[in-house]
Amino acid sequence: MNQKKARFHMTHAIHRFTLAGCCLAALLLMTAPLCAQVPDEFTNLKVLDKDIGKQDLIGIMKGWAGGLGVRCNHCHVGPDNLQGMDFATDEKEHKRATRAMVEMVRTINSQYLGSWEDEALEGKGEDDGVTCFTCHRGQPRPPHKLSEVLTETALSEGTDAAMTQYKSLKQEHYGAGLYDFSEGTFGQVAQAAIEAGKPEVGLEVLRSSLEVYPESADLHAFLGMGLVQSGDADGAAEAFAKALQLDPDNANAKRGKMMLERMGN
Ligand code: HEC
Ligand code: HEC
Known part of the structure; x- marks a missing residue:
């Protein structure tokens, strides 16, 4: 052309x-x-x-x-x-x-x-x-990925600020196709926080996200994995059990549960 x-x-x-x-x-x-x-x-x-x-x-x-x-x-x-x-x-x-x-x-x-x-x-x-x-997408600058926006806030201002930002962006933009508001975004934020050497922020983000998506088997399973890493085997077992109760086929929860059993819990 x-x-x-x-x-x-x-x-x-x-x-x-x-x-x-x-x-x-x-x-x-x-x-x-x-x-x-x-x-x-x-x-x-x-x-x-x-x-x-x-x-x-x-x-x-x-x-x-x-x-x-x-x-x-x-x-x-x-x-x-x-x-x-x-x-x-x-x-x-x-x-x-x-x-x-x-x-x-x-x-x-x-x-x-x-x-x-x-x-x-x-x-x-x-x-x-x-x-x-x-x-x-109708913005002066192309919007960044929501998980990146929230990770930056969680690491610099804390989990509460990130959750407030999530809620206000959702209120403003939900349905416009600008950001991914689904549970997967919280998984990515938690992962990024752990990779940035802030596992405690990752765990906080997952706990807070469960207030938004209490029925998410994936988020319960991610929380379980985070708790395994931080040495809280009892909390992890509870989180995996909850994930499997919501979704008996959840692969991460199954794997996590097996891992705990091998570790003797
Ligand atoms: C995102 C930036 C942007 C926006 C918003 C924008 N323009 Fe422009 N406009 C330009 C650019 C760049 C040029 C020069 C185009 C070129 O070099 O061929 C231009 C050129 C013009 C010109 C010709 C000027 C000249 O004499 O060479 C006019 C008239 C104009 N724009 C009017 C408008 C009007 C009216 C609006 C609002 C409805 C508007 N523009 C919105 C970027 C913009
Ligand atoms: C393929 C993706 C893409 C398309 C298509 C695109 N842009 Fe962009 N635009 C970007 C990216 C990426 C940036 C850099 C944003 C940043 O630095 O955060 C940008 C930046 C800009 C900026 C500077 C913003 C700033 O504040 O510095 C302007 C103005 C702009 N684009 C106008 C336009 C206009 C007008 C069009 C259509 C003619 C257009 N863009 C099409 C991706 C795109």
Whole structure:
């Protein structure tokens, strides 16, 4: 897929969304001020086609803003109401970073995703490939893995702070596909804490996570393994028993129980 084709794909997608362009879009999406505030001539285009039309450009800008969950002034200098903005200046780092992102997205879509079925992609919209949203999920920076976010908090501020963070992120983002709120995340945090030489934080995290997922056989089994490592054989036996009561086939709990028996408990 060459540049011209890539541009066709983009334009195609934009037309699908804004229908007949600026005026109709303005009516539908209440963006009349946007059309009025954006200049008719563009003076500093380096990655977009220098002859691009105004409604095409606005469509692309809205796509970028939406993909990152930001407004125009995230990348452009000026007030949030679009009055008297300087769109052409490259003062903001986010604007400069975006050019590199655009080149990257084009390369992914044309050289990698397009490479084996270029013809088949012909005529499809840009949403068939990678977009800003694919990685950014409506956030200015692509979200990090939840287990990494929580591990950092657990190790620096303690387990209670990590649990509070878990609950507030869940409240804010549940269902948006941003973070993995499942029990497995707690297993990863505990593992990371143990690897960081803080087994006590790992055990705390597992105990706290059992308040969120009391019926999780995996978490009970992980707690058992952590307790074996910390020398609490009785606590471990109890945790494995609980895991096996919830899920008689739980492999970690079975293995842990056998290990304890071999150790003479
Ligand atoms: C994520 C960053 C980002 C966001 C958000 C963004 N823009 Fe842009 N904008 C850019 C970049 C990068 C360019 C330069 C493109 C190029 O070099 O070809 C640009 C160029 C422009 C230009 C052309 C300026 C010129 O004269 O060269 C206009 C007008 C513009 N944007 C308007 C908007 C509007 C209106 C919004 C909000 C709906 C918006 N932008 C949101 C990054 C952004
Ligand atoms: C393949 C994944 C991916 C895609 C697609 C992608 N980005 Fe990014 N973007 C990243 C990563 C990773 C970072 C670095 C984040 C960090 O340092 O924490 C980043 C950083 C940025 C930054 C700098 C953020 C900051 O605060 O330093 C901007 C602006 C940005 N991206 C805009 C865009 C735009 C606009 C698009 C679509 C044209 C896009 N990105 C597409 C992965 C992606």
